[in-house]
Amino acid sequence: MMHIIGTWIAAGLTLAIFSFLYKDNPFYKFAEHLYVGVSAAFAILYTWAFDVWPMLVEPMFYGRGAASAADRWILLVPMLFGLLMLSRWFPKIGWLSRWAIALTVGIAAGLGITGQIQGILLPQVAGTLVPLTSLDNVLMVVGVISTLVYFYFSIAQKGAVKVGSRLGMIFIMVAFGASFGYTVMARISLLIGRLYFLAYDWLHLVR
Amino acid sequence: MKFFEKLASIDRRIIYLLLALAVVVPILLKLVLPITVSEPVKSAYAAIDGLSDGSVVMVSIDYDASSAPEVQPMLLSVLRHCFAKKHKVVMLGQWPLGLPFGEIGMTTVVDEINRAAQSPADSIRYGANYVNLGYRPGYRALMVGLGREFRDFFATDYRSAPVDSLPLMRPIHNYNDIDLLVGLEAGQAGDEWIQYAGARYGLQIVIGATGVVAPDMFHYMQARQIKGLIGGLQGAAEYETLMQHPGTGTAGMVPQSWAHLLLLAFIVLGNVGYFVMRRKKA
Numbered sequence: 001m002m003h004i005i006g007t008w009i010a011a012g013l014t015l016a017i018f019s020f021l022y023k024d025n026p027f028y029k030f031a032e033h034l035y036v037g038v039s040a041a042f043a044i045l046y047t048w049a050f051d052v053w054p055m056l057v058e059p060m061f062y063g064r065g066a067a068s069a070a071d072r073w074i075l076l077v078p079m080l081f082g083l084l085m086l087s088r089w090f091p092k093i094g095w096l097s098r099w100a101i102a103l104t105v106g107i108a109a110g111l112g113i114t115g116q117i118q119g120i121l122l123p124q125v126a127g128t129l130v131p132l133t134s135l136d137n138v139l140m141v142v143g144v145i146s147t148l149v150y151f152y153f154s155i156a157q158k159g160a161v162k163v164g165s166r167l168g169m170i171f172i173m174v175a176f177g178a179s180f181g182y183t184v185m186a187r188i189s190l191l192i193g194r195l196y197f198l199a200y201d202w203l204h205l206v207r
Numbered sequence: 208m209k210f211f212e213k214l215a216s217i218d219r220r221i222i223y224l225l226l227a228l229a230v231v232v233p234i235l236l237k238l239v240l241p242i243t244v245s246e247p248v249k250s251a252y253a254a255i256d257g258l259s260d261g262s263v264v265m266v267s268i269d270y271d272a273s274s275a276p277e278v279q280p281m282l283l284s285v286l287r288h289c290f291a292k293k294h295k296v297v298m299l300g301q302w303p304l305g306l307p308f309g310e311i312g313m314t315t316v317v318d319e320i321n322r323a324a325q326s327p328a329d330s331i332r333y334g335a336n337y338v339n340l341g342y343r344p345g346y347r348a349l350m351v352g353l354g355r356e357f358r359d360f361f362a363t364d365y366r367s368a369p370v371d372s373l374p375l376m377r378p379i380h381n382y383n384d385i386d387l388l389v390g391l392e393a394g395q396a397g398d399e400w401i402q403y404a405g406a407r408y409g410l411q412i413v414i415g416a417t418g419v420v421a422p423d424m425f426h427y428m429q430a431r432q433i434k435g436l437i438g439g440l441q442g443a444a445e446y447e448t449l450m451q452h453p454g455t456g457t458a459g460m461v462p463q464s465w466a467h468l469l470l471l472a473f474i475v476l477g478n479v480g481y482f483v484m485r486r487k488k489a
Contacts, residue, residue, distance in 0.1 A: 021223045039304065046303035050342045054363055064369070065362025111347045111403070119402025119432075127430025140429070179422040182439060186277060186418025188230070188466045189440035192459040193276020195230050205235055 011202040014194050056082075143171040211480035222473065229469045233461035239453075240460050247428055248445040251413045251435025254387060255285065260293040262386035263379065267400065268300035268309035270393035274417045275308050278391050280443035280456035281415035282312040285389050287450055290320055295375050296337040297385070299361070301349075301396040303342045306365065310339060334373040341365035346396070350403040354382050354410075382408040387434070392416045397424060401432050415442065 150168030421438030443456030
């Protein structure tokens with residue numbers, strides 16, 4: 001029974017959202033606001049259930065997952081920084097939140113730099129150093145070099161540099177086209193998913 | 208000229224209606240197209256198929272409702288493949304709103320297998336054959352931290368059971384105990400897994416991604432930073448074909464093709480109209 005009710009609610013909300021394609025209307029607005037509200041509530045619930053409770057409250061107050069007393073008390077540090085983040089609500093002490101933000105930014109920057117170098121730059125350079133024994137490899141190497149030339153702004157774009165730059169632009173356009181094609185496919189897939197749900201799960205038109 | 212002028216001012220709602228018809232009609236007629244499997248999907252399949260029986264596959268649910276129609280069929284196929292090969296599955300996720308989809312997918316496949324099981328040995332049990340660790344915050348820090356010790360982040364599972372109470376999790380401490388990661392991605396998390404778990408710890412990775420994300424994954428495939436790539440609904444259909452278990456991916460290929468043909472027709476007509484009108488004005 002609950003499954004049937006759930007399916008009808010989902011179908012009704014899908015149609016309410018689709019109704020925007022005709023024109024803006026109260027059904028669409030209702031579904032939109034409901035979605036935002038439920039998502040926000042869900043996110044709060046998840047933050048508590050999968051973040052604050054298991055990573056702070058349980059180890060600190062119940063000792064779960066904490067091997068020693070030090071493991072429990074060290075959690076006071078992130079708890080303090082978390083509380084500092086909330087100080088933004090109080091203008092007089094709002095500046096305290098900068099400490100927490102600084103910590104977050106520092107960690108993200110540190111991880112980001114190592115990730116970019118170790119995870120992208122070096123492996124991708126290595127992946128480009130291939131023998132020019134196939135058309136694929138030749139295209140890739142020419143594409144990389146000409147794209148780099150396109151983004152090289154320290155010399156005037158004349159002569160050979162201009163030719164390389166134009167070629168780079170063609171490769172970039174092809175990449176954009178491929179990306180856009182995939183995006184169209186993705187959006188149509190979402191439409192198919194919803195219409196398939198309406199035809200299959202709701203109306204049972206397809207068995 | 209008048210035809211193209213009318214075409215240029217056509218009500219967008221007519222286009223929506225035509226698009227809806229292009230999708231609905233093949234769904235109702237249950238039309239099916241032959242599907243050719245691409246190399247990246249074959250590689251993804253081979254990566255799971257090539258693992259020895261009983262290997263541990265970690266599946267990351269990094270998508271939510273907005274991309275589920277594309278990625279959920281991939282999850283179902285990957286889980287069917289893993290369990291058919293007697294692999295053990297550790298599920299977790301970087302998108303908090305995605306975990307229910309992981310749970311739904313897992314329940315669907317586990318029920319399907321257990322219904323068909325001839326003996327208890329053929330059945331799939333929580334804690335022994337699969338676990339769902341759920342979501343933890345941290346993102347990059349979590350991906351790096353899991354390389355040291357899972358318990359630093361996941362002291363309990365999705366159902367709040369201590370991980371050491373689950374037989375499957377007892378020998379698993381870090382990426383050395385994981386044979387393959389299957390990242391199902393609708394955003395940036397795929398790049399992060401490759402950069403932090405793949406490059407730093409040498410974790411073998413297969414990516415299943417939405418159509419929007421997939422083009423950004425091909426360079427990882429080319430540089431052999433990932434073992435395989437399942438891209439968009441088409442990739443999901445290809446994996447279903449390899450598994451010989453058609454699902455919503457396969458069912459979506461004819462509507463997809465019809466919709467693409469319609470869009471191509473609009474693009475061609477629009478461009479022809481544009482050039483004809485420009486010439487007339489000149």
